[in-house]
Amino acid sequence: DIQMTQSPSSLSASVGDRVTITCRASQSINRYLNWYQEKPGRAPKLLIYAASSLQSGVPSRFSGSGSGTDFTLTISSLQPEDFATYYCQQTYSTPWTFGQGTKVEIK
Amino acid sequence: QVQLVQSGAEVKKPGASVKVSCKASGYTFTSYDINWVRQATGQGLEWMGWMNPNSGNTGYAQKFQGRVTMTRDTSISTAYMELSSLRSEDTAVYYCARAPSSGWSTGTFDIWGQGTMVTVSS
Numbered sequence: 001d002i003q004m005t006q007s008p009s010s011l012s013a014s015v016g017d018r019v020t021i022t023c024r025a026s027q028s029i030n031r032y033l034n035w036y037q038e039k040p041g042r043a044p045k046l047l048i049y050a051a052s053s054l055q056s057g058v059p060s061r062f063s064g065s066g067s068g069t070d071f072t073l074t075i076s077s078l079q080p081e082d083f084a085t086y087y088c089q090q091t092y093s094t095p096w097t098f099g100q101g102t103k104v105e106i107k
Numbered sequence: 108q109v110q111l112v113q114s115g116a117e118v119k120k121p122g123a124s125v126k127v128s129c130k131a132s133g134y135t136f137t138s139y140d141i142n143w144v145r146q147a148t149g150q151g152l153e154w155m156g157w158m159n160p161n162s163g164n165t166g167y168a169q170k171f172q173g174r175v176t177m178t179r180d181t182s183i184s185t186a187y188m189e190l191s192s193l194r195s196e197d198t199a200v201y202y203c204a205r206a207p208s209s210g211w212s213t214g215t216f217d218i219w220g221q222g223t224m225v226t227v228s229s
Contacts, residue, residue: 032211032214034215034216036152036216043202043204043219043220043221043222044152044202044216044219045219046215046216046217049212049215049217050211050212050215055217087151087152089152089214089216091212091213091214091215094157094166094168094214095154095168095169096142096154096214097154098151098152098153098154099151100151101151101152
């Protein structure tokens, strides 16, 4: 199975900050990488697919980059509604696997 | 609008089975795979398997092989996930999620159900 490792596990940031979350795969996954946002009591929401494609309706302050084994999710200017947990997911091969999550908290 | 609506919370005893439903609306049910993902309280996301509603073909994560069965009823656009031999570690929220059946985005979950809490307790 492909292991996905996110860092950091949590971070504290202020509204307006630029936030970067990284995700590393245990083997090359080309650009088969998605990012999801999860808020308490709600289902995850797809933000980015294929490493850098913005899902319809997602604000442009979210962006993704990377290929191979190293990937990044960036929030250019953190908004109050962005405080949540973020997960990466590889879709290179089954079983589809997720990172352990990064919780973004208010500073 | 496109949505997946799941059945309600369940409480089961160890050793029992649970069957969760996922009703699709707003799109052609047979055009997308249905996947199941679970999340224990305070934990991360765990993929369980997929089903193609058109063919009925399935694929399960090895961890759940032999315990999980994914089926569908196309006449009512509903997918089902049954998990047997339940144990306390199966206590979690179970989600169904839609994904393209082929191409680059296979395994990409663009629509999720609201989740079904399954509690396993004696």
